[in-house]
Every structure is written in C-alpha cells, then in structure tokens.
Amino acid sequence: MANKVKFERENVVRVASQLFWQKGFHATSTRDLQEAVNMRPGSIYSAFGSKEGLYCESLKDYTVQMKTQIEGFLSSADTVLGGLRAFVENVIIKTKGCSPSAICMLVKANSEFAEKDSKLYELSLDLMAQFEAYLTQIFEQAINKGELSNTLTAVEYARFFQVQFTGLRGYFNRPDVEQFAEPMINQMFMLMRKL
C-alpha cells in the first residue's frame, strides 16, 4: 500500500563512497552528493538521515568491497602470499588511474577526523580493527600452509602488512612514480618471509 523507492540503495552508496573517498568528508558538499547520486535532498535525508549517515554507510561499504576484492585474488592464486601480492599490485599499480585515491579510504577517514571521541573517528578505528582481524585469519592460513615461519604470530604479520601497505599507498599518492612501485612491493614480500 505505497510507492516503491526509485533508487537502488547499493548503487547510491557505492557512488557516494567514490566521491567521499576522493574528496574527503568535509570537502564533499551535499550538493556534490545530490548530483552524483541523482537524488534530491529530501530523498537522501529520508534514506540516510544525514550527510554523516551516508558517509558511515559509504565507509562500511568500502571495507566490504576491499574484503571482496581480496577474496577474489586469494581464490584465484596458488598461495596465500601470491594472492595478497596480486591484491597489493592491483591496488598500487593497476588501478592507479581509475581509483578515487591511492590512499586507503579508512586511513583517510582516520586522519581526517581529529576529535578522538567523534562518531566518525570511532567508526574508522572499529573498521580498521575488523580489517586487521580479517587479515589475521588470512595470515593464520599462510602460517599453517608453511608459507611463513611461525616466529611471528598471525596478528603480528597482519600488523606488518598493514604498516607496509599503508606506507606504500601513501608514498605512491603522486602521478609519476610507478617505476619504483614494483621493486618496493618485491621488497615488502621479501622482508615478510625474512621476519
């Protein structure tokens, strides 16, 4: 007994996510969003409550997308480390031009929201912790398969991966330096086996 919603929520969140990832929360205006998702303010606010609400969903969707991407690379690779490596190469080198930003949206969020008790800062921490837990599972597999030594625990490998990956993505957030990317990714995975 009603009217149906005309938009597909998933699609809207995905488009908003791209815009937020590119420009950041503060630099993205509600007018930018209205144009990008082709919705009028009333519809957006009845569906998401606020700009912050839409950003929350966008950030959560981003981590889901990342995990899905990793799953894909893992399932079509012979080894766990091979899959992770393909994922890293894809993010840093292959999707360089078409990605909204070289830098992880979670890291951007974490650095943008300075007030340590703000909802959005807490959300970024929470999602990062979840992602670390997810990586930990993956590294458990790598250890169990004998791809990595057990001198480090799985969570320590996960932390190492996070630091390296974040560092590399930050470093390559510039137009010119694809030439150094490949050897530095080599270095990262070589070092991981030496830990």
Add this chain to the structure above:
Amino acid sequence: MANKVKFERENVVRVASQLFWQKGFHATSTRDLQEAVNMRPGSIYSAFGSKEGLYCESLKDYTVQMKTQIEGFLSSADTVLGGLRAFVENVIIKTKGCSPSAICMLVKANSEFAEKDSKLYELSLDLMAQFEAYLTQIFEQAINKGELSNTLTAVEYARFFQVQFTGLRGYFNRPDVEQFAEPMINQMFMLMRKL
C-alpha cells in the same frame, strides 16, 4: 614613518600550523584561526593574503620544524641510525599526547587535496620531494660511515624510511597501541640493516 606590526609572524605561523595539522585545511575555519592567533581578519589577510596563503606558510614551517628536530637528534647521537631511531621514537611514542596528530602533516595534506593540479597538492608533493632529498643526504652519511651496506643506494634507503615511518605513524594514530610501537620500530631498523 609608520606603524609597526604587532604580531610575530613566526609565532602566528606556528600556532596556525598546529591547528591546520590537527583539523586539516577544510575543517579549519578562518574564525578558528582568528581566535587561535588572536588577530582580526583584516590583519590576517593583509599578512598572508588568504586562508590558503597561511596554510602554505604553515606547511612549509612544518617541514622546517621536522628537519630541525632531526638535526637535533643526529647531533646528540653516536651514529646516524641511532639519531634517526631516537627521532622516530620521539615522534611515535614520546610526543604522542602533545602532538596535534600522529600522522605527518605533509601526508595529511597530500591525502586531503584530491585535485591533482591544485596548488596545495603540488606544494605537498614538492615538500615531500625536498624531504626525501634531505633524507637521502643523511643516508649517504650512514652508508659512508659503514652503518649501512651499499646494496641499496642512499635514495632507496630514504624511500624505505619514508614508507616505514609513514606506515607506522598511520598505524599508531589511535589511543591505545603504544605497547606495540617499540617492537615495531625495532623491526623497522632491524630490517633496514638486512636490506
């Protein structure tokens, strides 16, 4: 034959720098700045031209401050690597509570300005390149003194340092994790000697 300026330019830039570093460019309003530096809009605009102008000076001042800090640690350490290590520990562990942000202001700037041809993005790239050149000089000394092998060039060590340091600072931009910091800094310097 005139009036004298009432403010000390260096001090104003330093205070503005702290605020910009903490909140980012877009989330810092001119009213915030006015209050922080205790100047009326007219004075600020006659001295710095625009919010962007003040930000430029703030960002440049930040890199000067960083270099000065490194100089200090280098001159009061026995080895180049020891000095760098003291610097890293100071930034990540010791000044944790009092620093406006765990994340490097240059990295924050680089990630905040998405439009690849904007003046502020170009400035962040420029200052990062300068800083890499500065680090390269330092690593040249480390190699010459025999503290590091010459399997990598000085600039390659500098890049490695940047990636690790940026990664660590990003990772430790949270309230609770000082406990992991020390071993991970250990790891960073251990790995550098193994390259």
Add this chain to the structure above:
DNA sequence: TTTTAACTTGAGCAGTCGCTCAAAATCAAA
C-alpha cells in the same frame, strides 16, 4: 476507480564560510 500511505521534489531557512573595506588606532618622521 477511488483511496491512501509511501516516496519524491525543490524552494528556501538558518547558520557558517572566506573575505572586504571604511574607519579608528598607531607611531616614526618632520
């Protein structure tokens, strides 16, 4: 076909933004 609850629309509100500029204040030189 009529009813009616759900959804969409967009003009526009109240507040904030970066910034300006005429007037007041200041102080070295005359």
Add this chain to the structure above:
DNA sequence: TTTGATTTTGAGCGACTGCTCAAGTTAAAA
C-alpha cells in the same frame, strides 16, 4: 606637536553549507 603612511579593527557582504517540509507524485490496496 603635527603630520601622514601603515596597521588594526570588526561589522557585515555574498556565497555556500547541511538540512527541512509542504506540496506533488506514485502505485498497491480497497
């Protein structure tokens, strides 16, 4: 002490912000 170039002041401008809500549109249920 007077002069006059220079700096400081702050009210306030026009643009933009996140967001609201009364009016209009839609389509399933009656």
